[in-house]
Amino acid sequence: MAEPEAAPQQQADASQAMTSLQPWQQRGLWYQALARFVGLAESDYFYLQAESDTPGCWQLALYSDDHGLQAKSLSNYYSCALGPTPPAPPAQWQQCFQRLTAHLPKCRQLQLEPVSATELSLLQDAQIPGWGLLAVPISQNWQASTADYWSKRSSQLRHTIARKKKKLDQLGATISISTVISEPLQQHYWQVYQRSWKPAEPTPDFINQLLQQASSQGTLRLGVLYIAEQPVAVQCWLVAGGVAAIYKLAQDQQFDALSPGTVLTAAMADYVMAQDQVHTLDFLTGDDAYKAQWMDSCSPLYRVTAFRLNNPIALLQFTVLRLKTRLQQLRSKL
Template structure:
């Protein structure tokens, strides 16, 4: 697919301070966090520290929950959580900025059981534990799990789009390939070039924000978090920051994260003034070529959101789920769980009635 004028820059950056709070296994300041994650390209512990800070949470609200003993097999999992309602509700530290449950979600049934046991013992007044997003595999694993004293309610919260890097372009629609070819030729003729960097330089970061401010997207909820993420990704070598320039002006910008053979498309923006050039489409193609040929990834991940345009770039869509787990020994939680299940059952009955009515 289209070649690009790609500028590779050297690695640079300073180590970010790490301060972790973990139930049962306290880490000292500066300790190296678990580099595993819920997704292959990982959201390390500092990711959640930045997220908590920019969400305005205090240290007493947030913590890392892991195993009872560092040597346990369950030490392979670690979750960032936060408390609310005086410890009666605990939630995974996740929002639109964190497309995975992490830093590393439990993988084995025993690990999930230990999670619920630890939460119950640490917070005896807890009424609800909410975790999201869960992959389809995690949802199925939890659905089959019998956890004494807990009631589970699952709901669909988003979707995840992925594609295999092998023979990637052969799998894409001919209309998309032809569009990229035509738009690239026009951009090159008018003096465009592309930078792809592993370093968040001041020039490229400024270019990203300039494009974002002139895009169709709403105002960024927390620009400080994005800037911190760019610095973090520069330091851990996962950043691929792409900018398409046209006659000296940035007109498209994208932030990708690459690790463990997976390229995640995290943020993208296009200057509306130049929509007729489709610079975002051309930049996406250039970054795809880069991560496939240079980074040699095996998977492209468009992360969360069921945006219709993702279908032409990706192969598969899988659902993501939210879990609301209620502590059934708490009367208020038991009532909430019963009402939630009743409402779900009523919706199912209504859907069946409508379906039957349509067949008549």
């Protein structure tokens, strides 16, 4: 979807607005890398955005099937959040759906994920004319305020960190936290990742692109814990807009008993609080039990499907799925 060129003052305002966006929501670059990863050409997807006094403040990238009947957000398991930052008011969401139907006149279904609880509420408040929304929880997001962060952590966690750190210090362990990627650091990242419990990445291309992009933008915080110069734990954090997002963690399974990842997480948290002055730590997606020890609160993430109600097929699908959802909710209550 072509966009008019912004005036100089508008471009400056947009540039300033972009500095507050999370690294995974940067205009264009994130979507371009993700599109290449999933095999989409630039002509295969388009941007959905509302009119604004600060053009480029936010975008959603969508792609559709061959017939233009369905559209989906350009997202997958690498996507941590979907939607504008700050959240778009209902009026802007209405504009977005108007642009969607103008771009894809035959579109009868739109799927967005992952959508935060805040964004879902705004979408529902928008009451998009002619569209029905269904939301299904698909994951969770854990966050913590950095105000009095360590005093809010359990004594068990604090004691575990101190005990494990002492053992690692006795082994001569060191921690490096870098803001700029290098070839050796990238090799250390993959060396640990391949020896961890993590499933193999489908391809390293997206992560390598992310490391390079975050490095060039100044948002990268790459932590590595070494024992005898051997990397045994790595963490990729992304920092922007006062938020430190914990994106990728890995630990060499041979050293699990020493908990190097736990000690590295504590060091990374101290670093971003002291050096970057962040106000929030964000564990992004996933409901792993250990995250509750490090974070304050948890909120759901949703898959939102919008059905165009003036289309008989879409109306039938919406009606049936809404009925199934309500029955499931009733059964869970009973």
